[in-house]
Amino acid sequence: MMKLLNKWAFLLACTLAVSCSSGGSDDPDVPDTPNKPETPSQPETPNNPTSEDLAKYVCPTYNDNYTSVAAWTQRSKWNLANVHDPSVVKAADGYYYMYQTDASYGNVHEGHGHFHARRSKDLVNWEYLGGTMTVAPAWVKTKLNEIRAEQGLAPIANPSYGYWAPCVRKVKDNLYRMYYAIVVNNYIKTGGTTYDGSWTERAFIGMAETTDPASNKWTDKGFVICSSSDKGKNWARKSDRDWDGYFKFNAIDPSFIITPNGEHWLIYGSWHSGIAAVQLNPETGKTLKELPKSYGTADEIAHYGKLIFTRTNGSRWQGAEAPEVVYHDGYYYLFLAYDGLDVPYNTRVLRSKNVDGPYETMNNRVTNAANGAGDNPTVLTHPYKFSQGYGWVGISHCAVFDDGAGNWYYVSQQRMPANVAGINASNAIMMGGVRSIKWMSNGWPTVMPERYGAVPQVAIKASELAGTWEGIDLAYEYGKQRVSTEFTLNADGSMTGGTAWPNVKVWNFDTSSNTLTIGTTKLKVQREVDWEASPRKLTIVYSGVSGSKSFWGKKK
Numbered sequence: 001m002m003k004l005l006n007k008w009a010f011l012l013a014c015t016l017a018v019s020c021s022s023g024g025s026d027d028p029d030v031p032d033t034p035n036k037p038e039t040p041s042q043p044e045t046p047n048n049p050t051s052e053d054l055a056k057y058v059c060p061t062y063n064d065n066y067t068s069v070a071a072w073t074q075r076s077k078w079n080l081a082n083v084h085d086p087s088v089v090k091a092a093d094g095y096y097y098m099y100q101t102d103a104s105y106g107n108v109h110e111g112h113g114h115f116h117a118r119r120s121k122d123l124v125n126w127e128y129l130g131g132t133m134t135v136a137p138a139w140v141k142t143k144l145n146e147i148r149a150e151q152g153l154a155p156i157a158n159p160s161y162g163y164w165a166p167c168v169r170k171v172k173d174n175l176y177r178m179y180y181a182i183v184v185n186n187y188i189k190t191g192g193t194t195y196d197g198s199w200t201e202r203a204f205i206g207m208a209e210t211t212d213p214a215s216n217k218w219t220d221k222g223f224v225i226c227s228s229s230d231k232g233k234n235w236a237r238k239s240d241r242d243w244d245g246y247f248k249f250n251a252i253d254p255s256f257i258i259t260p261n262g263e264h265w266l267i268y269g270s271w272h273s274g275i276a277a278v279q280l281n282p283e284t285g286k287t288l289k290e291l292p293k294s295y296g297t298a299d300e301i302a303h304y305g306k307l308i309f310t311r312t313n314g315s316r317w318q319g320a321e322a323p324e325v326v327y328h329d330g331y332y333y334l335f336l337a338y339d340g341l342d343v344p345y346n347t348r349v350l351r352s353k354n355v356d357g358p359y360e361t362m363n364n365r366v367t368n369a370a371n372g373a374g375d376n377p378t379v380l381t382h383p384y385k386f387s388q389g390y391g392w393v394g395i396s397h398c399a400v401f402d403d404g405a406g407n408w409y410y411v412s413q414q415r416m417p418a419n420v421a422g423i424n425a426s427n428a429i430m431m432g433g434v435r436s437i438k439w440m441s442n443g444w445p446t447v448m449p450e451r452y453g454a455v456p457q458v459a460i461k462a463s464e465l466a467g468t469w470e471g472i473d474l475a476y477e478y479g480k481q482r483v484s485t486e487f488t489l490n491a492d493g494s495m496t497g498g499t500a501w502p503n504v505k506v507w508n509f510d511t512s513s514n515t516l517t518i519g520t521t522k523l524k525v526q527r528e529v530d531w532e533a534s535p536r537k538l539t540i541v542y543s544g545v546s547g548s549k550s551f552w553g554k555k556k
Helices: 007-017 051-056 072-077 138-150
Strands: 087-090 096-099 114-120 127-133 161-172 175-184 203-210 219-226 255-258 264-268 275-280 306-309 320-328 331-338 346-352 378-381 393-402 408-415 430-439 445-447 467-474 485-489 495-497 507-510 515-518 521-530 537-546 549-555
Touching (some): 087 393, 114 161, 138 175, 138 203, 138 219, 161 255, 219 264, 255 320, 264 320, 306 331, 320 393, 331 393, 378 393, 378 408, 393 430, 408 445, 430 521, 445 537, 521 549
Parallel strands (some): 087 161
Antiparallel strands (some): 087 096, 096 114, 161 175, 175 203, 203 219, 255 264, 264 275, 275 306, 320 331, 331 346, 346 378, 393 408, 408 430, 430 445, 507 515, 515 521, 537 549
16 A cells, blocks of 8 residues: 555545544534634733733643544534644634634534634634535536536536635735635546546635625635646546546645735645646636636646646655745745645745745755756654653644734644544544744744744743753654654753754853754744643743754753
8 A cells, every 4th residue: 555645545534434422413503603712712912021921821721632522512612623724814803714624523524514614813712613615516516517528428416525625815805715625536437436447536626705704604706727637538547556647736725825016826736746836817816817628738738837846756646735835035935745644744845936936945956847856845844742742643734824913823733643542543633733933044934843822922031941851853754753852951051962963062042033052053942832741831942944854842
């Protein structure tokens, strides 16, 4: 079996495997109006926090093992439980709104709409809002069968759909757009759901709009783009182990960006040949150029997008998906998910001066179809474990956003490891992980190891850094948790122990930039919650990037 699980297979496997002891039956439905958070919100973090503010801080108490409240009737208590492929937007009302792929522990969401939403004022406590779409729009089936008719294939009367990875952005005052993916699970040859010697049908990206995210009412605007193939009508598959995909661009995982000069772009794609960029019409939200048939020569389907990233040159089985593109200080940063989503999922980053590339790694290696895959982009997140707790795996498919005041955040799904004692199908536990992003002096982002807790950021003194730490070297290791080692920062500026910097003996701290330097490695520090401690407590964490990997740590 391939080491890399694709999303189709894993979503099916993990949800069917769960027998949710806490319920999930079709109890009478409760209208999905905003619910009060189970845990009171933290007081708004002051702009100039004091030691008194820090002393008053209370760590979040919700349980990462949410199986006791996993039933649909308990959804008001979910907080960040059951988050998968999140997208986050800060709206005019001051709330952060999160939208996601249809997925939940025990499949309890089924029958309750699609592209589920939640919101938060503090990024710590979230209230569930419900599905944003009741059924698949009629245009999906119509468009699907129009394409099948062009290829001489019989129509599919009742397509089987998956609802994946929406992207939501504020376009302007009173206008928000959601780009969403609906995949067709039926096989091309017969239109059935049993393997028939062909590939499954194409995916579609559509778009919906709202003037008020709080209403959770979206107006569908229809078709934007679909999967495209440069292999003509050759949709045959040699076997179910053949990974030489029929489609060149897989129309899932949309990321939408408005450039500083007002251009609108859709970045999308997964596995197959890589990631594509296509320009949009700002007024309609649809593609700027009219789309031809979705199958033909490479030149004939050129309007479906420009290839901006490929992990393995010339391959249709990439092991990379979930592009997220943001603009920061002169560069477009492309965040990607690598590998299978159950355990090995990890996040990489590249950047470019242009939204449609070429994108390069931190080592200034260009990564595109013409030049090959280049060296590995920097690892920002990776399966990991500190000394306490079980740690986390499957940490990727991220949303990256800012609060409008210069503070940036990373939010993704993260999973418990497999076979955690006492938890049925523990790897299907999907908790949303919000983390701070800090920008290094070289312009690259680094993601903090501990989840964001809205901790008052009282200035850190060098004397506070002296003591025992746990450090993790996030060097890429497929499917394995990177485990922390212990070391000591001594008050005299010397360092002892640890394996991340085996030949380093000194450290120093620049209070003006909150930068800890160990040897020559620069690390951003901030106050955060120690989520693994019992009870949870405050700590200081660090994160930094160098070459192809990140460094994470927290003070014990």
